[in-house]
Amino acid sequence: MENRTQHIFLKGAFMAGLAIVSTAAFAQEDERPLIEPDVQPEPVDEALIDTENFEIGVFSGIMNIEDFESSFLWGGKLTYHLSERFFFEANVGFAEGGETSFEKLAGNVQVLSDEDREYTYYNVNLGINILPGEAFLTENYAFNTNFYLIGGAGATDFAGDTRYTANAGAGYQVLLTDSIAIQLVVREHLYRIDVLGEEKLSMNTEVSAGLSVFF
Template sequence: MVNWITAGVLASVLILPSTAAFARQDSDSSSRIEPQIDQSEVIPARLDTENFAIALRGGALAIEDFGNSGLAALQLSYHINEDFYISAEYALAKAGLTSYERLSGAAPLLTDDERQWHYYGAELGYVLLPGQVYLGKDYAVNTGWSLFAGAGNVDFAGDTVFAVKFGSQFRLYLTDWLAMDLVVSDYVFETTILAESKTTHNLSMALGLAVYF
């Protein structure tokens, strides 16, 4: 009788560890979570390798003392590298009436030809924040936000004066050769139109397209 009891005890000792190990292994396998995540492939727009770009823009120009007017600008740019570019620009607008002319009903201060506003100059730009804009989950287009500064001449009111220009540009690359940009600028120059010399700030905002070639 004692031998049977001893044999039963030994069998229990041998079986229980293996049973516990099997149960622990089964519990581990059942509690493991395998993630099923599909990786989406984002395809950014590839840019053209050409360094030249020509841009045509239209917008508004606030000529100090003469109100707002339409603005048209043509710009030719050369991209030195991914960060820096230089540009030559020609812009034109037409000044409106001053508040004095509107309120007093006096003779116009300027003729129609003298109200023509022209700017031509050059600038240096730096791409401060290159990036991307995602269109849906599978496609992205490249963007670039840059700052620029330059100088040139303004023909206005029968005179030609030196002007400084600075501002920023946000460019969205639609294809490898076509981009859309938004440009905010300030044209700063001296004027003596109202019988005293003063520095004027002439703010503009223009939207346009640029073609790389």
């Protein structure tokens, strides 16, 4: 009788232990979500500027020469990056002045000779990147971008004279690869001129696009 009682007791204890283990296992399974999300992060490939600090480029666009029409502009630049935020830039640009309103109305009258209509500027500027960002071509490929402000001083050869010139503007740069970038620039060139009478401040607007290489 005693053995039978022990057997019943041990069997009950075994069943109770099994129930506890099953409950614990069920509780662990309950912690898992009912639906396993099948989400795999996609790597984003983005261009990063190489460690080189120098940048050389070419550009073309339109130069609005005050009183002398708008003209095709082309030129080149050399940039030295002091840091990710600041850079120095040297530019040279070439254009050609058109006819004034007076010349168009007067017929054969010429205010400037063909040689004096050649327009050349060169300057040295300080730039600051104020709004770095990204532009996505696809969901898996991103271009680094920079919106920057730039300004400086130099000279303009036009109308038979060399004139001190200040300039200021803004640009938007897109880095296509680790070493190649494109940019769009809008800049104002200011100098004093007296070709058409009383001396005045001439404001000449440049809109250009360019391609540059880091090295």
